[in-house]
Amino acid sequence: MKLEVKQISWSIEGKQILRDINLEVASGEFVGLIGPNGSGKSTLLRCIYRVLKPDTGVITLNGKNIWHLSAREMAQATAVVLQETPTEFDFTVEEMVWMGRTPHLGIFDRQTEQDHSIVLSALEQVGLSTFAERSFASLSGGEKQRVLIARAIAQQARFLVLDEPTNHLDIRYQLELLELVKGLGVTTIAALHDLNLAATYCDSIYVLKEGTIVAAGNPQALLQPKLIREVFGVGSVVALDSRTDKLRITFFLEDT
Numbered sequence: 001m002k003l004e005v006k007q008i009s010w011s012i013e014g015k016q017i018l019r020d021i022n023l024e025v026a027s028g029e030f031v032g033l034i035g036p037n038g039s040g041k042s043t044l045l046r047c048i049y050r051v052l053k054p055d056t057g058v059i060t061l062n063g064k065n066i067w068h069l070s071a072r073e074m075a076q077a078t079a080v081v082l083q084e085t086p087t088e089f090d091f092t093v094e095e096m097v098w099m100g101r102t103p104h105l106g107i108f109d110r111q112t113e114q115d116h117s118i119v120l121s122a123l124e125q126v127g128l129s130t131f132a133e134r135s136f137a138s139l140s141g142g143e144k145q146r147v148l149i150a151r152a153i154a155q156q157a158r159f160l161v162l163d164e165p166t167n168h169l170d171i172r173y174q175l176e177l178l179e180l181v182k183g184l185g186v187t188t189i190a191a192l193h194d195l196n197l198a199a200t201y202c203d204s205i206y207v208l209k210e211g212t213i214v215a216a217g218n219p220q221a222l223l224q225p226k227l228i229r230e231v232f233g234v235g236s237v238v239a240l241d242s243r244t245d246k247l248r249i250t251f252f253l254e255d256t
């Protein structure tokens with residue numbers, strides 16, 4: 001599934017939050033969105049998963065304007081994992097993951113054995129098989145995050161939107177989660193704060209600053225000290241780690 005964002009802008013209360021955004025995620029690609037606090041990452045993602053309607057511009061999935069898709073088509077195609085998930089009702093972990101099957105079931109359809117094995121397999125993939133009966137509300141932030149990834153897996157969505165998916169996770173789970181998502185081979189756009197993680201997992205990266213894309217490209221070409229200084233206001237040392245063959249970025253505050 002291919003995502004295209006063409007010339008979108010969004011304002012609220014006379015303040016322009018996003019301006020002339022263009023970006024593309026090719027089928028099966030993992031694209032990162034980076035930028036300082038308040039630069040517009042979550043707002044752009046909200047436009048992409050159709051919670052906000054841009055004032056101008058068009059967003060398409062496989063060439064179709066997302067606002068022309070039915071709610072069900074949109075829910076089947078797109079899975080969203082956010083930093084915080086408000087839970088008014090106390091569902092079990094398994095029930096949360098079952099929700100991923102909802103867009104595939106008609107009103108009168110019964111859950112099949114196949115649905116059941118998809119749910120169990122999703123829980124297993126995130127290492128939470130033994131948590132099935134636990135209450136979602138009682139989980140730690142990191143465990144909740146993994147349940148939401150399991151729900152996205154059970155949804156079998158062909159397009160994933162992740163807003164800071166690794167926020168609550170310890171380092172091992174950060175790596176495992178991104179490894180897992182990458183291994184799904186699903187078209188993914190993810191807002192990430194950690195530039196080292198972005199450099200490791202993204203096929204390409206878009207940099208947002210004050211609501212506009214100021215740079216884009218593959219991590220190794222893009223993430224250089226000049227850009228990092230201009231966008232984040234910090235000094236950095238960027239090296240290629242010979243062991244992992246990935247960028248390793250160290251940051252420091254510069255004298256002003």
Ligand SMILES: Nc1ncnc2c1ncn2[C@@H]1O[C@H](COP(=O)(O)OP(=O)(O)OP(=O)(O)O)[C@@H](O)[C@H]1O
Pocket residue numbers: 012017035036037038039040041042043044
């Ligand atoms: N509904 C709204 N009303 C007013 N201002 C808003 C609204 N939504 C977003 N903004 C403003 O738009 C700007 C971009 O916010 P957004 O949450 O998209 O940034 P972000 O890059 O995701 O930030 P962070 O890294 O802190 O999560 C911020 O200044 C925010 O206060």
